[in-house]
Amino acid sequence: MQIDCHALDYISSAGLRVLVIMKKGCKEGVSLIGVNDLVSDILGQTGFSEILGI
Secondary structure, three states, rough: EEEOOOOOOOOOOHHHHHHHHHHHOOOOOOOEEOOOHHHHHHHHHHOHHHHEEE
């Protein structure tokens, strides 16, 4: 599953929790496209960049 993040300026802890739920429920995996620098930094600092395709 691909998620378009072009319009995403920030991601909160609730948004990260949604990504975890999606990752667990989606057998083919979850990947994010169009991630900006701030969101990419947040994903990297929280370890999400290692479990999600970016």
